[in-house]
Amino acid sequence: MKKSYNAFEVAQAQFDKISERIGLDEATSDFLRQPMREYHLTIPIQMDDGSTKVFKGYRIQHNDARGPAKGGVRFHPHETVDTIRALSMWMTWKCSVVDIPLGGGKGGIICDPRNLTEREQERLCRGWVRQLARNMGPISDVPAPDVMTNGKHMLWMLDEFETIHGGRYPGFITGKPVGMGGSLGRTEATGFSIIFVLREALKTFNIKIDNTTASIQGFGNVAQHAAQKYSELGGKIVAISCWDNKDKKSYTFRSKNGLDFKFLKNITDSFGSIQKDRAKDAGYEILPGDVWIEQDVDIIIPAALENQINSENVHRISKQVKVIAEGANGPTTPEADEVINERNIFVIPDFLANAGGVTCSYFEQVQSNMNYYWEIEEVMSKLDTKMTSAFKAVYELSVSKNLFMRDAAYIIAINRVAQAVKNRGWV
Numbered sequence: 001m002k003k004s005y006n007a008f009e010v011a012q013a014q015f016d017k018i019s020e021r022i023g024l025d026e027a028t029s030d031f032l033r034q035p036m037r038e039y040h041l042t043i044p045i046q047m048d049d050g051s052t053k054v055f056k057g058y059r060i061q062h063n064d065a066r067g068p069a070k071g072g073v074r075f076h077p078h079e080t081v082d083t084i085r086a087l088s089m090w091m092t093w094k095c096s097v098v099d100i101p102l103g104g105g106k107g108g109i110i111c112d113p114r115n116l117t118e119r120e121q122e123r124l125c126r127g128w129v130r131q132l133a134r135n136m137g138p139i140s141d142v143p144a145p146d147v148m149t150n151g152k153h154m155l156w157m158l159d160e161f162e163t164i165h166g167g168r169y170p171g172f173i174t175g176k177p178v179g180m181g182g183s184l185g186r187t188e189a190t191g192f193s194i195i196f197v198l199r200e201a202l203k204t205f206n207i208k209i210d211n212t213t214a215s216i217q218g219f220g221n222v223a224q225h226a227a228q229k230y231s232e233l234g235g236k237i238v239a240i241s242c243w244d245n246k247d248k249k250s251y252t253f254r255s256k257n258g259l260d261f262k263f264l265k266n267i268t269d270s271f272g273s274i275q276k277d278r279a280k281d282a283g284y285e286i287l288p289g290d291v292w293i294e295q296d297v298d299i300i301i302p303a304a305l306e307n308q309i310n311s312e313n314v315h316r317i318s319k320q321v322k323v324i325a326e327g328a329n330g331p332t333t334p335e336a337d338e339v340i341n342e343r344n345i346f347v348i349p350d351f352l353a354n355a356g357g358v359t360c361s362y363f364e365q366v367q368s369n370m371n372y373y374w375e376i377e378e379v380m381s382k383l384d385t386k387m388t389s390a391f392k393a394v395y396e397l398s399v400s401k402n403l404f405m406r407d408a409a410y411i412i413a414i415n416r417v418a419q420a421v422k423n424r425g426w427v
């Protein structure tokens with residue numbers, strides 16, 4: 001029987017391990033292992049056919065000791081409150097590990113935007129904000145895009161917030177379209193940053209990135225931009241796996257000579273699904289969705305959803321794999337982590353590797369608040385500097401204390417938040 005994973009239990013297990021290791025006192029540990037605030041919403045939406053449908057939505061603020069809560073809003077038919085709890089917690093550690101003055105939050109609506117019209121999606125965005133407008137804002141909680149949401153949704157949400165509050169508050173939301181308060185580079189930021197830290201990791205092994213091969217799970221925003229930057233730096237992508245909404249299963253697209261990511265992008269829809277028939281015509285092998293993990297490559301990049309590397313498939317990771325660069329949030333379960341650690345595979349943990357998205361969101365907020373926008377070169381150079389220094393801090397701690405990279409990242413992140421909580425006199 002297939003084991004099911006609860007992302008919040010995973011996030012808590014990861015936290016408990018580090019809390020014990022660094023000797024956090026009981027109250028601080030108890031406080032940080034769960035969210036500070038949760039909003040559970042029922043959102044009635046008028047559908048285009050005149051009927052009314054009720055959707056479930058959430059916003060969870062895990063911790064705001066270091067600054068306003070920050071985190072995306074997902075649209076997903078299988079979204080659960082525990083997934084959002086976990087993601088809000090990971091956001092706290094993510095903002096902390098890259099040392100930006102923000103806390104952790106996350107939101108979501110249980111829905112499938114692939115089956116909703118534009119107008120229905122707009123009403124859903126507005127309905128979500130209408131119920132939360134008093135509990136969010138530029139100085140308390142700032143949303144952003146995530147799985148199956150984008151700049152279009154952010155602008156509807158911003159517009160609703162500004163209509164309710166009667167003013168212009170561009171700092172309320174990030175991931176806005178460029179020209180409407182968005183930052184250049186925000187769309188690319190998460191994927192590019194994964195490759196910035198991968199580049200640093202490979203340097204520590206004296207491996208040239210242009211001598212490496214990779215297999216990627218996912219081909220949405222994060223994976224596409226990671227694939228772009230990795231290809232630009234000379235890396236060869238051998239396999240990409242993604243979801244096929246028509247067949248309701250995933251496929252892996254493979255070419256041992258290297259995939260042409262630009263071609264694949266052109267035949268991919270806005271939800272990150274590659275058109276199978278066109279890929280087949282172009283000569284790509286179409287394999288089962290789960291084989292991305294067992295490719296003989298140097299690097300694997302899970303960049304789809306959580307719990308994708310688990311006790312059932314971790315043993316299928318090829319002996320050749322040297323680095324796992326986690327693009328998705330929570331892609332690896334603690335059981336799988338133990339195996340990866342024993343096998344000495346170098347992990348760039350999710351909340352470090354994919355922190356470029358929130359770092360650029362922070363830059364967007366800064367620019368929105370100044371009402372002055374930077375050139376792309378300035379954004380990318382600031383992003384690279386921040387990511388590289390965060391990687392180096394985690395790597396140095398992991399080497400000096402002989403720690404697994406995930407544990408080193410957690411120690412830095414949790415210590416900073418625990419200190420903020422103590423300094424504020426909360427515990």
Ligand code: NAD
Nearest residue numbers: 147148190218219220221222242243250272304328329357
């Ligand atoms: P997206 O919706 O743009 O893309 C998701 C991709 O995953 C799609 O290509 C989809 O086909 C694929 N997918 C879904 N289920 C799959 C399966 N079972 N097997 C293989 N592929 C599957 O989402 P995104 O924005 O790229 O986010 C991906 C991950 O990165 C998520 O975990 C998200 O929380 C995380 N993340 C996103 C950002 C961001 O800036 N967008 C920032 C940090 C972390």
